[in-house]
Amino acid sequence: MQLLKEKVLEEGIVLSEQVLKVDAFLNHQVDPSLMSAIGKEFVSRFSGETITKVLTIESSGIAPALMTAAHLNVPLIYARKQKSLTLKEDIYVKKVYSFTKQVASDLTVAKKFITPDDRVLIIDDFLAHGEAALGLAHIIRQADAELAGIGIVIEKAFQNGGKRLKDAGFRVESLVRIASLENQRVQFAEDYIEREKINYATSV
Numbered sequence: 239m240q241l242l243k244e245k246v247l248e249e250g251i252v253l254s255e256q257v258l259k260v261d262a263f264l265n266h267q268v269d270p271s272l273m274s275a276i277g278k279e280f281v282s283r284f285s286g287e288t289i290t291k292v293l294t295i296e297s298s299g300i301a302p303a304l305m306t307a308a309h310l311n312v313p314l315i316y317a318r319k320q321k322s323l324t325l326k327e328d329i330y331v332k333k334v335y336s337f338t339k340q341v342a343s344d345l346t347v348a349k350k351f352i353t354p355d356d357r358v359l360i361i362d363d364f365l366a367h368g369e370a371a372l373g374l375a376h377i378i379r380q381a382d383a384e385l386a387g388i389g390i391v392i393e394k395a396f397q398n399g400g401k402r403l404k405d406a407g408f409r410v411e412s413l414v415r416i417a418s419l420e421n422q423r424v425q426f427a428e429d430y431i432e433r434e435k436i437n438y439a440t441s442v
């Protein structure tokens with residue numbers, strides 16, 4: 239997604255070889271027109287799928303997931319990471335561990351919001367090691383609902399989340415894929431492949 243790539247290059251800050259800061263448009267301040275474009279893009283990528291609900295995790299997944307749900311005209315559910323005062327009824331719970339933040343949390347969703355006749359689209363802001371998406375997929379399975387696919391705003395393709403999700407048989411659509419954050423610059427996966435091709439072509 240070209241618009242998102244430009245935003246990442248203009249406003250993203252490479253904090254380390256593992257972490258990209260995007261708090262100017264996604265993780266703290268949110269760009270609504272970009273989120274709307276992101277929602278439309280997910281709808282177009284999953285246009286062949288029946289989707290009855292969108293599922294994400296608080297907090298940074300909510301903005302892109304909400305816009306996707308709005309364009310699909312279906313409800314958005316966000317899994318809680320902390321126990322809510324009011325979430326006392328029957329709940330699905332799945333423990334996930336964040337390698338990036340080095341904390342474990344209990345993803346929690348009220349049973350009444352996902353039922354066996356649902357086809358659920360997972361949306362999240364970042365894909366790193368795949369723990370969050372696998373945790374949400376587990377909750378969908380607990381509910382006997384179907385997973386329609388997984389939409390990711392920014393995939394860090396140098397980490398193993400994409401492979402884990404594809405190996406598990408899930409359809410994953412990432413709007414941008416980052417191949418590397420080395421040397422304090424963002425290298426997108428497609429450009430990386432293009433460059434490798436050019437290097438190969440000029441070397442033979």
Ligand code: G4P
Pocket residue numbers: 256257258259260265295296297298299335336337338339363364365366367368369370371394399
């Ligand atoms: P995983 O689910 O793919 O395994 O990812 P991981 O546990 O490693 O990371 C989970 C949390 O860290 C998520 O936030 C995710 O958005 C964030 N994260 C991972 N990599 C990056 C990165 O390069 N840059 C930024 N800005 N965030 C990253 P969270 O715990 O759900 O918190 P929240 O910010 O959504 O509240």
